[in-house]
Amino acid sequence: MRIEETRMTVRLPADAMRFLEQEAKADFTSKNAQIVRAIRAAMKAKGSAEVAPSPSHVTHQPR
Numbered sequence: 001m002r003i004e005e006t007r008m009t010v011r012l013p014a015d016a017m018r019f020l021e022q023e024a025k026a027d028f029t030s031k032n033a034q035i036v037r038a039i040r041a042a043m044k045a046k047g048s049a050e051v052a053p054s055p056s057h058v059t060h061q062p063r
Contacts, residue, residue, distance in 0.1 A: 020035070
């Protein structure tokens with residue numbers, strides 16, 4: 001299954017970036033994967049019918 005992707009730039013407060021980096025490192029994923037996971041969890045919590053399964057290729061080893 002191919003999932004359409006869109007690129008965007010995100011500005012985060014320094015504390016949010018530190019948290020994101022720590023979470024990604026702890027989960028052995030990318031910062032992008034952490035952001036997608038958080039958004040999908042929020043979508044699911046709100047009952048969005050548009051929630052697609054996260055692709056397995058999103059998980060990466062940290063650099």
